[in-house]
Amino acid sequence: MDLNGPEQQVAPVAGGARRGGSGVPGGRRKQRVSMADVAKLAGVSSQTVSRVSNGHTGVIGSTREQVLAAMRELGYRPNSAARALRYGRFNTIGVILFSLSSTGSSRTVEAIATHAAAEGYAITLIPIDVATQDNVLGAFTRMGELAVDAVIVIMEIHLLDTATVQLPPGVHVVVVDSDAGDRYGVVDTDQADGARGAVRHLLELGHRTVWHVSGPGSSYAAQRRAQAWRTVLEAAGRPVPVPLDGDWSAESGYTAGLRLAEEPDCTAVFAANDQMALGLLRAFHERGRSVPADISVVGFDDTPDAAFFIPPLTTVHQDFAEVGRRCVEGVLRQIRTGDDSRPGTDLVPARLVVRDSTAPPRTT
Amino acid sequence: MDLNGPEQQVAPVAGGARRGGSGVPGGRRKQRVSMADVAKLAGVSSQTVSRVSNGHTGVIGSTREQVLAAMRELGYRPNSAARALRYGRFNTIGVILFSLSSTGSSRTVEAIATHAAAEGYAITLIPIDVATQDNVLGAFTRMGELAVDAVIVIMEIHLLDTATVQLPPGVHVVVVDSDAGDRYGVVDTDQADGARGAVRHLLELGHRTVWHVSGPGSSYAAQRRAQAWRTVLEAAGRPVPVPLDGDWSAESGYTAGLRLAEEPDCTAVFAANDQMALGLLRAFHERGRSVPADISVVGFDDTPDAAFFIPPLTTVHQDFAEVGRRCVEGVLRQIRTGDDSRPGTDLVPARLVVRDSTAPPRTT
DNA sequence: GCAGGTTGCGCCTTCGACGTT
DNA sequence: AAACGTCGAAGGCGCAACCTG
Numbered sequence: 206m207d208l209n210g211p212e213q214q215v216a217p218v219a220g221g222a223r224r225g226g227s228g229v230p231g232g233r234r235k236q237r238v239s240m241a242d243v244a245k246l247a248g249v250s251s252q253t254v255s256r257v258s259n260g261h262t263g264v265i266g267s268t269r270e271q272v273l274a275a276m277r278e279l280g281y282r283p284n285s286a287a288r289a290l291r292y293g294r295f296n297t298i299g300v301i302l303f304s305l306s307s308t309g310s311s312r313t314v315e316a317i318a319t320h321a322a323a324e325g326y327a328i329t330l331i332p333i334d335v336a337t338q339d340n341v342l343g344a345f346t347r348m349g350e351l352a353v354d355a356v357i358v359i360m361e362i363h364l365l366d367t368a369t370v371q372l373p374p375g376v377h378v379v380v381v382d383s384d385a386g387d388r389y390g391v392v393d394t395d396q397a398d399g400a401r402g403a404v405r406h407l408l409e410l411g412h413r414t415v416w417h418v419s420g421p422g423s424s425y426a427a428q429r430r431a432q433a434w435r436t437v438l439e440a441a442g443r444p445v446p447v448p449l450d451g452d453w454s455a456e457s458g459y460t461a462g463l464r465l466a467e468e469p470d471c472t473a474v475f476a477a478n479d480q481m482a483l484g485l486l487r488a489f490h491e492r493g494r495s496v497p498a499d500i501s502v503v504g505f506d507d508t509p510d511a512a513f514f515i516p517p518l519t520t521v522h523q524d525f526a527e528v529g530r531r532c533v534e535g536v537l538r539q540i541r542t543g544d545d546s547r548p549g550t551d552l553v554p555a556r557l558v559v560r561d562s563t564a565p566p567r568t569t
Numbered sequence: 570m571d572l573n574g575p576e577q578q579v580a581p582v583a584g585g586a587r588r589g590g591s592g593v594p595g596g597r598r599k600q601r602v603s604m605a606d607v608a609k610l611a612g613v614s615s616q617t618v619s620r621v622s623n624g625h626t627g628v629i630g631s632t633r634e635q636v637l638a639a640m641r642e643l644g645y646r647p648n649s650a651a652r653a654l655r656y657g658r659f660n661t662i663g664v665i666l667f668s669l670s671s672t673g674s675s676r677t678v679e680a681i682a683t684h685a686a687a688e689g690y691a692i693t694l695i696p697i698d699v700a701t702q703d704n705v706l707g708a709f710t711r712m713g714e715l716a717v718d719a720v721i722v723i724m725e726i727h728l729l730d731t732a733t734v735q736l737p738p739g740v741h742v743v744v745v746d747s748d749a750g751d752r753y754g755v756v757d758t759d760q761a762d763g764a765r766g767a768v769r770h771l772l773e774l775g776h777r778t779v780w781h782v783s784g785p786g787s788s789y790a791a792q793r794r795a796q797a798w799r800t801v802l803e804a805a806g807r808p809v810p811v812p813l814d815g816d817w818s819a820e821s822g823y824t825a826g827l828r829l830a831e832e833p834d835c836t837a838v839f840a841a842n843d844q845m846a847l848g849l850l851r852a853f854h855e856r857g858r859s860v861p862a863d864i865s866v867v868g869f870d871d872t873p874d875a876a877f878f879i880p881p882l883t884t885v886h887q888d889f890a891e892v893g894r895r896c897v898e899g900v901l902r903q904i905r906t907g908d909d910s911r912p913g914t915d916l917v918p919a920r921l922v923v924r925d926s927t928a929p930p931r932t933t
Numbered sequence: 934g935c936a937g938g939t940t941g942c943g944c945c946t947t948c949g950a951c952g953t954t
Numbered sequence: 955a956a957a958c959g960t961c962g963a964a965g966g967c968g969c970a971a972c973c974t975g
Binding site: 237285289295306312330454456490513 | 679695
């Protein structure tokens with residue numbers, strides 16, 4: 206709350222009144238303006254400028270107005286480097302991730318950014334090129350240089366394990382898509398529960414068993430979904446088909462679908478995400494296998510598009526916004542209490558959304 | 570290049586050798602370590618530490634090793650606030666955007682982040698809640714506070730025009746999805762050219778005219794696509810149907826599709842993005858209108874999924890990675906030359922990708 | 934001349950402690 | 955007591971000095 210002080214004071218100039226240049230002679234001037242400059246123009250001391258800038262008391266209305274006017278005139282913005290130096294913190298959270306293109310990460314990041322902003326924190330993005338392992342090292346190293354108070358890691362924990370990497374001490378950490386609950390705080394969708402719901406739904410419809418198109422083995426989320434799928438089948442005493450390996454892409458789902466279309470007793474498939482489910486739908490359509498009459502399909506994620514697949518996809522809804530929110534909550538708690546000694550896993554529930562891609566098996 | 574010096578020097582500790590705590594007694598210690606601390610442990614002066622940290626000459630191998638060892642021991646990371654203060658820059662680029670969920674923005678942001686990282690710059694995300702106009706103001710104001718050397722704005726320029734907003738002087742700017750080429754540098758996909766290609770493709774197939782499902786009027790990209798669509802039809806002397814308003818979502822495409830399915834002489838539709846095209850496909854499928862036999866559909870974006878729609882979608886490919894790259898290039902040029910006096914528009918070509926959703930009209 | 938230590942200053946802001954009116 | 959100004963210090967780093975082996 207204290208944080209909001211400065212922003213309120215230093216309001217930008219209103220209206221299109223003066224568009225091109227500021228009051229500064231020479232038109233476009235891309236130079237830093239210091240408090241001293243503002244003080245000189247306003248005819249006050251820089252101490253007073255500081256008081257105004259931070260919303261402190263002891264400044265009379267008229268003086269305050271003069272100072273604000275001078276700020277606008279010069280386009281003053283407080284030097285956050287100096288501020289950070291003084292305060293010992295940056296009000297910034299770093300986010301390390303592999304790809305923004307994947308369905309979940311971009312939505313999670315968006316939620317993180319939104320909630321962080323609401324708390325007065327900015328987000329710094331550290332992308333990692335998966336191709337070269339070295340870059341992971343580089344990113345973490347760079348991270349050490351970075352002006353961040355905490356870090357949220359969105360990726361497979363595998364790469365945290367490849368021990369060349371150690372997060373710099375002094376930064377608080379929360380991890381998504383990982384089982385590092387013993388070392389770092391973890392926030393994630395309850396993958397296992399979501400997957401169980403999907404498989405049980407298919408069994409309850411009367412299918413003898415359920416096939417699985419998995420995500421890449423490097424992903425913990427994929428592993429847990431596959432594991433839950435297997436567990437449910439075994440618990441129900443059903444045969445466990447060999448899972449088909451996918452890589453999250455629609456193309457890999459399509460490839461898997463072409464193979465599954467040849468399996469005469471395959472009546473139900475659980476795809477580890479919606480994109481692969483899309484690939485399945487197209488493959489089955491091409492091979493003349495009707496969904497859901499011949500084969501039922503369940504996805505995972507509930508992307509906005511899933512409701513408009515042909516047919517509309519039954520899938521497991523992930524609440525990415527909530528995941529992002531809890532991530533921010535987690536790191537902020539660590540920052541504010543200084544307590545990061547109690548890692549743990551915070552699971553966000555997933556829920557099955559039944560649409561038209563699932564039905565009882567054909568009774569022949 | 571000079572920038573890479575420190576990163577190389579301050580390598581993180583290798584291996585899982587010492588996992589839990591650093592050499593510091595007391596285990597987890599979340600305290601800043603200064604150069605002086607390192608100097609004391611290494612038994613050298615902080616000046617020497619500085620020389621090592623910056624890769625300067627004048628430090629003999631053995632001493633250098635001692636210093637590096639001390640850095641690792643303490644988990645030292647240079648204070649970037651102090652560095653920024655000293656150098657007068659942050660090596661950070663701010664990105665202002667509305668939503669990461671939209672197809673293009675997340676991919677553009679990813680490319681921006683990647684290229685910026687390669688140049689030694691970090692990315693700070695400033696999300697804006699579209700709902701309340703005030704937040705736009707707030708975001709820009711906050712921006713002023715932010716530790717950034719330049720800003721990339723990804724949004725409809727409309728909101729830049731609503732004059733309450735003025736970007737703070739002293740920061741360089743590049744804008745995406747806008748026509749503010751006279752005021753700021755602009756980078757964007759060549760929307761008009763892409764749209765023209767789509768419409769011409771349909772006309773060349775023999776369709777009498779082409780219907781259009783547009784994006785929201787608040788988007789300049791949507792406006793330009795619609796305009797190009799209209800221009801091509803008029804130039805060819807074809808009737809111009811009333812465009813159907815969409816909002817980028819698959820649902821709006823679906824709604825539009827239900828209406829178009831009732832138009833007996835509608836044989837070709839150009840949707841302003843792939844998601845709406847997906848909605849169209851489902852609506853036509855439900856209404857028993859075969860694509861492409863009865864109706865041809867073209868989208869825009871070429872999302873990874875478009876190739877797996879039913880049928881695979883003919884669409885206009887956007888090179889988001891290139892857009893992101895040029896954005897970074899643009900701001901870096903401004904930062905480095907200090908010249909931001911020559912705004913202009915940098916258009917990235919789009920190209921039509923023909924798949925199976927388009928065909929000549931039925932010859933009855 | 935080279936490997937180093939030592940000193941001091943500046944970057945900009947915040948804050949506390951005193952001043953004065 | 956309220957509304958200011960002045961002064962000094964701190965925060966971490968980099969650099970330019972100058973000085974010592």
